Amino acid sequence: MNQxxxxxxxALLGSCKDLLPIVLVIAFFxxxxxxxxxxxxxxxxxxxxxxxxxxxxxxxxxxMGLFPIGESMAKAFARKGSIVWLLTFAFCLGFGTTVAExxxxxxxxxxxxxxxxxGIIEATDISQxxxxxxxxxxxxxxxxxxxxxxxxxxxxGWPIQYLILGGYVLVVIMTAFAPTWIIGIAYDSGGVxxxxxxxxxxxxxxVGLASSIKGRNPMIDGFGLIxxxxxxxxxxxxxxxxxLS
Amino acid sequence: MDLLIEFFxxxxxxxxxxxxxxxxxxxxxxxxxxQPIPHIKQVGFGFLYVLIGLALFLLGLExxxxxxxxxMAEQLTATEFINPAGIADSALNWSYYGWVYVFAAAIGFSTTIAExxxxxxxxxxxxxxxxxxxxxxxxxxxxxxxxxxxxLGSYRIVVGHPIHYYIICGYIVVxxxxxxxxKMIVPLAYDSGGVxxxxxxxxxxxxxxxxLASTIPGRSPLIDGFGLIxxxxxxxxxxxMAYAQITHIRTRN
Numbered sequence: 001m002n003q004x005x006x007x008x009x010x011a012l013l014g015s016c017k018d019l020l021p022i023v024l025v026i027a028f029f030x031x032x033x034x035x036x037x038x039x040x041x042x043x044x045x046x047x048x049x050x051x052x053x054x055x056x057x058x059x060x061x062x063x064m065g066l067f068p069i070g071e072s073m074a075k076a077f078a079r080k081g082s083i084v085w086l087l088t089f090a091f092c093l094g095f096g097t098t099v100a101e102x103x104x105x106x107x108x109x110x111x112x113x114x115x116x117x118x119g120i121i122e123a124t125d126i127s128q129x130x131x132x133x134x135x136x137x138x139x140x141x142x143x144x145x146x147x148x149x150x151x152x153x154x155x156x157g158w159p160i161q162y163l164i165l166g167g168y169v170l171v172v173i174m175t176a177f178a179p180t181w182i183i184g185i186a187y188d189s190g191g192v193x194x195x196x197x198x199x200x201x202x203x204x205x206x207v208g209l210a211s212s213i214k215g216r217n218p219m220i221d222g223f224g225l226i227x228x229x230x231x232x233x234x235x236x237x238x239x240x241x242x243x244l245s
Numbered sequence: 246m247d248l249l250i251e252f253f254x255x256x257x258x259x260x261x262x263x264x265x266x267x268x269x270x271x272x273x274x275x276x277x278x279x280q281p282i283p284h285i286k287q288v289g290f291g292f293l294y295v296l297i298g299l300a301l302f303l304l305g306l307e308x309x310x311x312x313x314x315x316x317m318a319e320q321l322t323a324t325e326f327i328n329p330a331g332i333a334d335s336a337l338n339w340s341y342y343g344w345v346y347v348f349a350a351a352i353g354f355s356t357t358i359a360e361x362x363x364x365x366x367x368x369x370x371x372x373x374x375x376x377x378x379x380x381x382x383x384x385x386x387x388x389x390x391x392x393x394x395x396x397l398g399s400y401r402i403v404v405g406h407p408i409h410y411y412i413i414c415g416y417i418v419v420x421x422x423x424x425x426x427x428k429m430i431v432p433l434a435y436d437s438g439g440v441x442x443x444x445x446x447x448x449x450x451x452x453x454x455x456x457l458a459s460t461i462p463g464r465s466p467l468i469d470g471f472g473l474i475x476x477x478x479x480x481x482x483x484x485x486m487a488y489a490q491i492t493h494i495r496t497r498n
Contacts, residue, residue, distance in 0.1 A: 018359045021354065021359070022355040022358075025348075025352055026317065029317055030317065034321070044308070046308060046309070047304075047305045048310075050308065051302055051310070053298075053301050054297075054301030054303070055302055055359070057294045057295070057297050057301060058295055058298030058299055059298070060291075060294050060298070061295035061298055062368070063368075064287055064288070064291030065287070065292040065295055066291060066292070067365075067369070068288055069270060069288050072282065072283050080277075080278065085277050089273050089277070092269045093266070096265040096266065097265060099265070101262075160431060165419075172409075172416065184408055184469075184475075187471075187475035190439070190475065190478055191474040192442065192447065192474060194440060195262070195362070195443060196361050196443050196444050197263055197266060197295065199439075200369075203436075204369065219373050219429050220431075221432070222373060226435075226439040227436050227439060229439060230438055230439035230478055
């Protein structure tokens with residue numbers, strides 16, 4: 001029990017260190033640059049304590065739950081030897097976690113407003129909703145496909161750089177043809193898809209797969225799934241924009 | 246008491262967000278793999294801790310950091326701060342926004358250090374590399390990348406250059422680096438682009454972009470406000486490969 005407590009306090013201290021830079025930055029700008037007093041000190045103090053506790057619990061649970069489940073499933077799939085099921089799982093994981101992602105929903109709604117104000121779609125709720133949902137499903141499909149390609153790469157041992165660089169070339173070519181209003185949103189959509197729970201799960205899945213397949217190196221083959229998940233949405237969102245116009 | 250209610254509200258929405266992931270895992274575990282989950286009790290508690298942790302984390306951010314950070318982004322980009330002397334719009338050039346770039350870099354760096362998904366990937370990388378890659382060094386490298394990216398992205402909004410020139414130049418740098426840096430780091434470096442922008446960074450950075458785009462004459466918040474996240478996902482790739490290259494050269498000498 002005592003030892004558990006020591007570990008917990010060490011983790012708590014670590015979280016405090018992680019948070020220190022933000023506190024320093026905000027304090028510096030508030031006092032030195034904007035030269036204003038700190039508003040609602042009490043609220044901020046409580047908030048900071050919650051953030052520190054939350055980060056500590058999250059990292060604790062990460063090592064206990066998310067990492068082990070990701071790796072054990074990867075190993076079970078590798079033992080089972082059914083590539084079709086593994087790829088189905090990969091697609092569901094990518095699609096399922098992205099379609100409900102709150103930051104994606106927010107960005108899609110914002111993008112619909114942009115499109116409506118730019119006269120690309122009608123400025124009615126129905127057509128804006130339709131556009132936002134279309135965008136969401138496009139991105140979710142792109143992420144599902146990304147995890148499938150990424151898992152296939154781990155199984156086959158393809159070098160990652162050719163796939164990613166090929167993707168970049170595709171992004172550049174499509175940028176030349178895609179309508180201007182979609183480009184900013186498309187580039188951003190790569191970044192918003194990977195949530196705090198998906199990332200550890202997908203990372204554990206990749207590393208687990210690479211370490212249970214003979215001849216794969218977990219460092220070289222295990223990482224890279226998230227890279228695919230941030231690349232394909234850009235391509236698909238630009239394609240979505242091209243289809244619409 | 247209010248805090249408790251807010252906590253349960255946040256917890257509820259976190260659970261709703263996690264539900265799709267949880268059901269996919271359960272369906273595949275029970276119907277396809279057809280084996281009991283190993284150490285089910287421990288894994289269950291782990292999930293519970295992750296949910297509680299995330300809910301506390303989000304609630305704390307909403308209470309303490311987001312309101313203040315967003316307010317700061319607005320104040321720093323407001324006309325009264327940038328242009329107290331009332332200079333004509335045409336005479337206002339990019340150098341008037343000095344504090345904005347410093348704030349962009351500082352907030353990019355500090356929020357990235359606190360980003361939970363980056364902590365997860367860094368821990369895993371340290372474990373897999375057998376300690377060859379230090380979790381903290383990796384996080385600092387990524388944070389420096391985000392800092393440079395967001396500062397440069399703010400500069401782009403100020404001067405109004407098209408985004409794709411910057412992103413394509415960044416891609417070219419990534420391609421060149423890929424051929425020269427140690428092979429082991431390449432997949433991790435590519436991954437680090439995607440993990441940097443989530444819970445902590447996105448809301449503050451979005452506020453900054455929106456603030457900038459609505460203050461600067463000739464920019465539209467709806468069109469120019471986007472794009473900072475793209476910068477924050479590209480530059481960490483460059484930074485992590487640079488970090489690997491520097492360590493590589495150092496150990497060789």
